[in-house]
Amino acid sequence: MRPYSGIALLFVFVLFGCAKDTPSDTNQKAEVQTVLGELQHGFTLNANTQAKFDEGLLLLHNFEYDDALKAFEEATAQDSTEILTHWGEAMCHYKALWRLQNTEKGSAIVSRLGKSKEERMTAISDPIEKEMWELIEIMYGEGEFEDRNKKIKTHLEKLHSKYPQHQEIAAFYALSLIWSTEEYGDGSEDLRLAASIADKVTKINPLHPGALHYKIHALDGPTSAEDALAAADAYAQVAADAAHALHMPSHIFLALGQWEKVVNSNQASYEASVQRMVDQELKDGARGYHSLAWLHYGLLQQGKYAQAEKILNEMLVHVPKDPTKGARGYLIGMQSRQLLESGKIGAQTNLDLDTEVEDIGIEAKALRSFLRAQLAFESKEVNLINDELNWLRTKIDAASQIIDKNGAAMCAAGNSRYAPSENSIKISEVIVAQIEGLKALLEGNKNDFEMHLKRAVAFEDQTNFPAGPPKIAKPSYEQYGEWLLTQGRYAEAIKLFDKALHRMPNRAKSLIGKFRALRKLNQLNDAKSVRSQLETVLASADDEVLDFMEE
Numbered sequence: 001m002r003p004y005s006g007i008a009l010l011f012v013f014v015l016f017g018c019a020k021d022t023p024s025d026t027n028q029k030a031e032v033q034t035v036l037g038e039l040q041h042g043f044t045l046n047a048n049t050q051a052k053f054d055e056g057l058l059l060l061h062n063f064e065y066d067d068a069l070k071a072f073e074e075a076t077a078q079d080s081t082e083i084l085t086h087w088g089e090a091m092c093h094y095k096a097l098w099r100l101q102n103t104e105k106g107s108a109i110v111s112r113l114g115k116s117k118e119e120r121m122t123a124i125s126d127p128i129e130k131e132m133w134e135l136i137e138i139m140y141g142e143g144e145f146e147d148r149n150k151k152i153k154t155h156l157e158k159l160h161s162k163y164p165q166h167q168e169i170a171a172f173y174a175l176s177l178i179w180s181t182e183e184y185g186d187g188s189e190d191l192r193l194a195a196s197i198a199d200k201v202t203k204i205n206p207l208h209p210g211a212l213h214y215k216i217h218a219l220d221g222p223t224s225a226e227d228a229l230a231a232a233d234a235y236a237q238v239a240a241d242a243a244h245a246l247h248m249p250s251h252i253f254l255a256l257g258q259w260e261k262v263v264n265s266n267q268a269s270y271e272a273s274v275q276r277m278v279d280q281e282l283k284d285g286a287r288g289y290h291s292l293a294w295l296h297y298g299l300l301q302q303g304k305y306a307q308a309e310k311i312l313n314e315m316l317v318h319v320p321k322d323p324t325k326g327a328r329g330y331l332i333g334m335q336s337r338q339l340l341e342s343g344k345i346g347a348q349t350n351l352d353l354d355t356e357v358e359d360i361g362i363e364a365k366a367l368r369s370f371l372r373a374q375l376a377f378e379s380k381e382v383n384l385i386n387d388e389l390n391w392l393r394t395k396i397d398a399a400s401q402i403i404d405k406n407g408a409a410m411c412a413a414g415n416s417r418y419a420p421s422e423n424s425i426k427i428s429e430v431i432v433a434q435i436e437g438l439k440a441l442l443e444g445n446k447n448d449f450e451m452h453l454k455r456a457v458a459f460e461d462q463t464n465f466p467a468g469p470p471k472i473a474k475p476s477y478e479q480y481g482e483w484l485l486t487q488g489r490y491a492e493a494i495k496l497f498d499k500a501l502h503r504m505p506n507r508a509k510s511l512i513g514k515f516r517a518l519r520k521l522n523q524l525n526d527a528k529s530v531r532s533q534l535e536t537v538l539a540s541a542d543d544e545v546l547d548f549m550e551e
Helices: 047-061 065-078 083-091 103-111 117-123 127-139 145-162 167-180 189-204 209-218 225-238 243-247 249-255 259-279 289-301 305-321 325-342 362-378 382-400 422-442 446-461 476-486 490-503 508-520 524-537 543-550
Strands: 009-012 038-041
Touching: 038 047, 038 167, 047 065, 047 083, 047 209, 065 083, 083 103, 083 127, 103 127, 117 127, 127 145, 145 167, 167 189, 167 209, 189 209, 189 225, 209 225, 209 249, 225 243, 225 249, 243 249, 243 259, 243 289, 249 259, 249 289, 259 289, 289 305, 289 325, 305 325, 325 362, 362 382, 362 422, 382 422, 422 446, 422 476, 446 476, 476 490, 476 508, 490 508, 508 524
Parallel strands: none
Antiparallel strands: 009 038
């Protein structure tokens, strides 16, 4: 490889239908362009590997990890002496934003370069390659997951200072700031720094997929999302052939309560994932269930309950065919939200109340318990609610045992997005308090209900802002506010609905509750303003959803 020159090289990723054809071929196949973004970097590999490496790097920035890995593997097969192709392969097994790391496969890649770190580093002659490989040594080295993320951030911070014009170092530094932050989703200092670094990259290269992508992740909380709206609008166009890129703008749209855009983004993303599944002959687990869950939530917020239930039924058909951890987790959340938002489940929908949760996170366990408790409440079965409470408390206690003093999962939990965290424990405690409240109501004890809901609100105050469909399917502020409405405590209810709307703008049930409370207090101008918001949110809602307007 030639040394890093400091000169930006432009790579626009284009795939050709048949590389061996020439313009003179009468049967030349049409050129097929895959839109994944553009790179301007100084990584110069030999001609045999450059194109595949660039393809892999673009896919990596778009979080299309499986396809990125294939591209890097092909590049390595073409020339195994190129350090950066091995680097790319190892990067694909470290998905820190999702708390996923395949240590076994990553370590196997690391060992190709030598038995010890000293041997590996000595074998790399190019200075910048050596610096980039140090990332891999940290990723697959010793220490807790969160500690390694902080070391990665520190290393990239130094590299960024050393090579301030290097777009790839800048982009990965921005990502590392998001990986290592303890205050995700609220525009904290580190997240704002990540966004500003991404801005510097896009100022030079507005088509860099990583810079756009990471800015969205950095600012996808309701207090900061407005500042990433331009990036959200651009990203889906810049990387239009990456299913994840089609989904990512909806992080900003959801944080701002722009439900039509949430629906459109995730519809396109899900369809792209299905097309990829068909093209590559993949199993049902490759479906974009993440996008489908967001699409479902967006439709519920628009009051399109019937359409949302059709999507839920799709999930109930597809998930059993290939019940991956992710698919099961999304199914549980979608079932709970369908019942809570619409207030009913159609006769054609057979909920799966026994979805396996032992191997997925505490939040999924809590969501399943809340769904079961909700149904038990409707059928007035206190014993079933008690069973869920006892089971869930046991699971929370077990998860709490593997949380260290900093609120992160210890090694015993494994490097997994399903490992418990302080935030996931608090979310689960909210749900326990909500279930206890349902039990108290069923037993006719209003004072205990209010006590439990106050506790739920206190726990929810300590959780991160939702960066997607809420893990607390019925926000405690909203649940408490709706009860206060029934007690004629309208001013108190408004405060609760406002708290819910601060965390989740334009959430339909919270707007409806606030509208009702304002009207009861005869605050008609404010009620008119909220009604206007609701008319926008529910512009295409099912007919019966709008009945609240006349109540």
